[in-house]
Amino acid sequence: MRNFRSGLVAVVLIGGLTGLGGPVAAADTAFTLTATADSANARITADEQGFSVESADFAHGFLTKTRLARRLQTLGRHGVIRLGGYSMDLVWPAFGPYSGTEAPAWAIGGTVDQGDLDNLEELLKASGWKVTLGAPLKSVLDGSVTLDQVVSEVAAVRATLGNDLLAVELGNEYDHVTTLSAADYYATMKEYAAAIHARVPGAPLKMAGPSANTATTNTRLDEFVTAALADTSTRPAGLLGELDSHWYPTSHCGSSSTSVPVLMSAATYTKARTKLQGIMAIGARLNPGVPMVVNESNTTSCSGQAGVSNTYATALWSLDYLLQTAQTGVRRLNFHTSTAAICGDLKPRDSADYPISYRFYAAFCAPDQAALDAGKLSAAPLYYGLWAFRQVPHGRFLDLGLADADLGKLRAYGVADGGRSTMVLINVQDPMASDSTADVVTVRLPDAYRWGRQITLRSAAPGGLGSVDATGITLGGRTVSDRGIPSGRPVATPVPVDGTSATVTVPPGTAQIITFSR
Numbered sequence: 001m002r003n004f005r006s007g008l009v010a011v012v013l014i015g016g017l018t019g020l021g022g023p024v025a026a027a028d029t030a031f032t033l034t035a036t037a038d039s040a041n042a043r044i045t046a047d048e049q050g051f052s053v054e055s056a057d058f059a060h061g062f063l064t065k066t067r068l069a070r071r072l073q074t075l076g077r078h079g080v081i082r083l084g085g086y087s088m089d090l091v092w093p094a095f096g097p098y099s100g101t102e103a104p105a106w107a108i109g110g111t112v113d114q115g116d117l118d119n120l121e122e123l124l125k126a127s128g129w130k131v132t133l134g135a136p137l138k139s140v141l142d143g144s145v146t147l148d149q150v151v152s153e154v155a156a157v158r159a160t161l162g163n164d165l166l167a168v169e170l171g172n173e174y175d176h177v178t179t180l181s182a183a184d185y186y187a188t189m190k191e192y193a194a195a196i197h198a199r200v201p202g203a204p205l206k207m208a209g210p211s212a213n214t215a216t217t218n219t220r221l222d223e224f225v226t227a228a229l230a231d232t233s234t235r236p237a238g239l240l241g242e243l244d245s246h247w248y249p250t251s252h253c254g255s256s257s258t259s260v261p262v263l264m265s266a267a268t269y270t271k272a273r274t275k276l277q278g279i280m281a282i283g284a285r286l287n288p289g290v291p292m293v294v295n296e297s298n299t300t301s302c303s304g305q306a307g308v309s310n311t312y313a314t315a316l317w318s319l320d321y322l323l324q325t326a327q328t329g330v331r332r333l334n335f336h337t338s339t340a341a342i343c344g345d346l347k348p349r350d351s352a353d354y355p356i357s358y359r360f361y362a363a364f365c366a367p368d369q370a371a372l373d374a375g376k377l378s379a380a381p382l383y384y385g386l387w388a389f390r391q392v393p394h395g396r397f398l399d400l401g402l403a404d405a406d407l408g409k410l411r412a413y414g415v416a417d418g419g420r421s422t423m424v425l426i427n428v429q430d431p432m433a434s435d436s437t438a439d440v441v442t443v444r445l446p447d448a449y450r451w452g453r454q455i456t457l458r459s460a461a462p463g464g465l466g467s468v469d470a471t472g473i474t475l476g477g478r479t480v481s482d483r484g485i486p487s488g489r490p491v492a493t494p495v496p497v498d499g500t501s502a503t504v505t506v507p508p509g510t511a512q513i514i515t516f517s518r
Helices: 055-059 065-074 114-127 147-164 182-199 219-230 266-283 313-328 369-373 381-389
Strands: 008-014 029-034 049-054 080-084 091-093 110-112 130-135 165-170 207-212 240-247 292-297 332-337 395-398 410-417 420-427 439-449 451-459 473-475 493-495 499-506 510-517
Touching: 029 410, 049 055, 049 292, 055 080, 055 091, 055 110, 055 114, 065 114, 080 165, 080 292, 080 332, 091 147, 114 130, 114 147, 130 147, 147 165, 147 182, 165 182, 165 240, 182 207, 182 219, 207 219, 207 292, 219 240, 219 266, 240 266, 266 292, 266 313, 313 332, 313 381, 313 410, 313 420, 313 451, 313 510, 332 381, 381 451, 381 473, 381 510, 395 420, 410 439, 420 439, 420 499, 420 510, 439 510, 499 510
Parallel strands: 008 420, 029 439, 049 080, 049 332, 080 130, 091 110, 130 165, 165 207, 207 240, 240 292, 292 332
Antiparallel strands: 008 510, 395 410, 410 420, 439 499, 451 473, 451 493, 451 510
């Protein structure tokens, strides 16, 4: 939906819009933001977002045109699906000489074969999306799967998908599932790459990793880059298609717990900023550079948390987080999601159903078994945030000068590209909280404009940010059906503008995209 004409300024407001140009009420909080350009700032392009999907979902045949194509198309035609996750080492690859072989008992993720790959090919052709393929590491190291078996799968994927296969990711969080040092891991990556290139000569296939744990410190990523630079036999940019990291800002692992206020807090925002800026600083050590990617992420680690990861808050959070990630220069953000599950039907990790079970942070799920069997997956709140992000036009980020002290009430982004600009303002306060305030924001625009139009993301369901009723969410008055089809193009409404400035009131708990025109 990035089809804004030149000469437009689009302003995305996470928060509602009322009282445009009116006086500031006693219960409101006033802000003034001035947009300034910096040619060194990062850009929004066409491929910042994607999904991370368990290898087991792939092996169970869930990545099909019928099930997912329209849901991907609604989010644009330039996304990336990462096939991997925890079940990367729980799937049995059955390609080449291993075709038709029976999966051993440990392979609770299922068998992935040419039929699954043919379904994936249809999906990618229909949607325009591409994939990265997860290659098992732990199961190869312990002898459960052979390296030749992995190479046979990669060769089949390359033969079927061609350039729609972007990279081969080595393992999932190697620091959790192996005792390899960073240098050992890099050496193993070279072994995989050599074996793949011997089987598929001339293919422009590169590796991806290290896909380390979600620590804010980025220690494992830093160690990996150090090992890569120390290895004089290779150029990192020649081996690596992307440098991957994982990030979940909150946790539900073990006895850990979180909440909607924590997810939307200034502390969580700044923690993510530290993580993302650290990723970029480490990547800057490579010359030439390698794209930095957060290839597995969502609200809360260990499958999310009910009452947090499935709430309306995630619609606002995901829109905010996508923009925050793009602003740092990280190339892509993949949200981990289920592809075929009943909402809330979570299974334990030792269950044979675990790889395909619902995660509370999924982008879509079925309300019951009948709907799941019919392929009717309802859009979760998270999905609406991603859909809203697709309304933002491309451009280079502007500086707005929002102080950290204001992050508990407001988030702000600006984007400009020639005659087009975007400003993003986020009111992260819960409308159900007694102390929440509307944000009255005066925006000093980078040029003079005559009029503006807005698209609003909001929820009419009771419960504020904590609502788990996604049926009340609309974007520009439109919804997404259980087939993944929008009920129409989001409707824009008029917004007053006074030359080079506009004043907008942003109540808690909604979102907008405002377009100003000369």
